[in-house]
Amino acid sequence: MRKSLILLCAMICAGAINLSAQTKVIAHRGYWNTAGAAQNSIASLLNANTINCYGSEFDVWMTADGNLIVNHDDTYKGKKMERATAKQISNFKLSNGEQMPTLQQYLEAGKSTNAKLILELKSLSTSVLETEAVEKIIAMVSSLGLNDQMEYISFSRHAVEEFIRLAPQGTPVYYLEGDLSPKELKAMGCTGLDYHIDVFRRNPQWIGEARRLGLKVNVWTVNSLKDMGWCIAYGVDFITTDEPVMLQGLLEKN
Ligand code: MG
Numbered sequence: 001m002r003k004s005l006i007l008l009c010a011m012i013c014a015g016a017i018n019l020s021a022q023t024k025v026i027a028h029r030g031y032w033n034t035a036g037a038a039q040n041s042i043a044s045l046l047n048a049n050t051i052n053c054y055g056s057e058f059d060v061w062m063t064a065d066g067n068l069i070v071n072h073d074d075t076y077k078g079k080k081m082e083r084a085t086a087k088q089i090s091n092f093k094l095s096n097g098e099q100m101p102t103l104q105q106y107l108e109a110g111k112s113t114n115a116k117l118i119l120e121l122k123s124l125s126t127s128v129l130e131t132e133a134v135e136k137i138i139a140m141v142s143s144l145g146l147n148d149q150m151e152y153i154s155f156s157r158h159a160v161e162e163f164i165r166l167a168p169q170g171t172p173v174y175y176l177e178g179d180l181s182p183k184e185l186k187a188m189g190c191t192g193l194d195y196h197i198d199v200f201r202r203n204p205q206w207i208g209e210a211r212r213l214g215l216k217v218n219v220w221t222v223n224s225l226k227d228m229g230w231c232i233a234y235g236v237d238f239i240t241t242d243e244p245v246m247l248q249g250l251l252e253k254n
Pocket residue numbers: 057058059120
């Protein structure tokens with residue numbers, strides 16, 4: 001008993017456990033796992049807000065004619081997102097009957113919510129296209145007056161660097177790939193680590209390192225009670241999940 005108490009104190013002192021902050025819930029592709037919703041639909045964004053999630057994550061592509069749309073996969077019903085036109089996309093229906101949203105429609109809906117809008121720009125086929133997409137996103141967000149509600153994430157290192165360069169100072173920007181240490185992310189200007197849980201299981205020391213460097217820690221996509229418990233014990237700042245209600249229930253018990 002005494003030994004475990006000493007170990008717990010040592011972990012807290014080392015910054016591996018943060019008892020002061022409550023882990024926040026981010027709905028992965030919105031709160032879609034419920035009747036009438038679909039991944040990346042406006043309904044799932046509104047649902048995430050209704051259950052008071054900290055944020056709602058969604059994925060963005062840019063079409064061949066330079067329009068921004070919300071969808072996860074690079075292909076939908078046989079059509080590549082990057083080769084489609086906005087007109088073609090407008091014919092696509094999601095599984096809940098909603099039209100596949102443009103980014104403009106999605107952000108306009110998000111404006112009526114209290115949820116942070118966690119925008120993931122998918123890795124596009126060239127860095128030039130990624131820069132164009134980031135410029136368009138920042139301009140659209142600004143014109144809608146949404147700067148303070150946004151957070152940006154990407155697997156593309158170039159896109160992350162462009163968000164850091166072009167978004168208003170202080171806007172949260174996270175990198176998803178999992179191959180950079182907290183120190184490297186800090187040097188890039190990232191707000192923190194937004195990595196798959198397996199990356200943190202392999203490198204649990206990164207959680208304490210991130211905290212010492214003033215970086216935030218977000219873990220995805222955490223859907224089991226066991227994994228949620230592991231993340232909460234480490235006091236991570238954010239958990240991104242397909243099961244936000246389950247996670248909220250667990251956090252209430254902690
Ligand atoms: Mg995503």
